Amino acid sequence: IAGITQAPTSQILAAGRRMTLRCTQDMRHNAMYWYRQDLGLGLRLIHYSNTAGTTGKGEVPDGYSVSRANTDDFPLTLASAVPSQTSVYFCASSDSYEDPGGYTFGSGTRLTVV
């Protein structure tokens, strides 16, 4: 089934540790995104990539980094986790040319930093 796979599903992480959230799509979409969802704040864009080899900062990029080495993969790295990064993280992809805004979302990663 075509879609987005996120891993892990959930994680408890000690503050100060490094963590990479994985995201893989099989739809050959050009654009990929990372959002975090927090109660009362909705979904906020962390980083995005319009095409393989390019990335950009969203609304809340501090403490996070991304890479887009190929079309399918878009990992999100927390270099040194802090409790304020406790959140649900959603990866999404879209064909921004043919279907702008028609995001396909992954099922999310629930991260708790303690």
Added chain:
Amino acid sequence: AQKVTQAQTEISVVEKEDVTLDCVYETRDTTYYLFWYKQPPSGELVFLIRRNSFDEQNEISGRYSWNFQKSTSSFNFTITASQVVDSAVYFCALSELGGNTDKLIFGTGTRLQVFP
């Protein structure tokens, strides 16, 4: 700057009632898209509708309808004869139009609870 406001944090209705979810947006762009997404209790996010700024026609899809008014910068969503399965968080979102980027700006969401 672009902004989406969903003033209703939570709405509770009884099954078969009609309910309208409000969405007000701000943008300096003359061309843009508006969206609604649904997040049921299972947590996944589901695309519901996209409208572009050139098309102010209202849209109806079954029990769902959307009212887009540029004059008031609003894109409201009405569910007719609500059902328990409509219980979810609904997000309104805004993006620039087309090209190689379609970053979405989401509102904070409205939690709809439909009771039997």
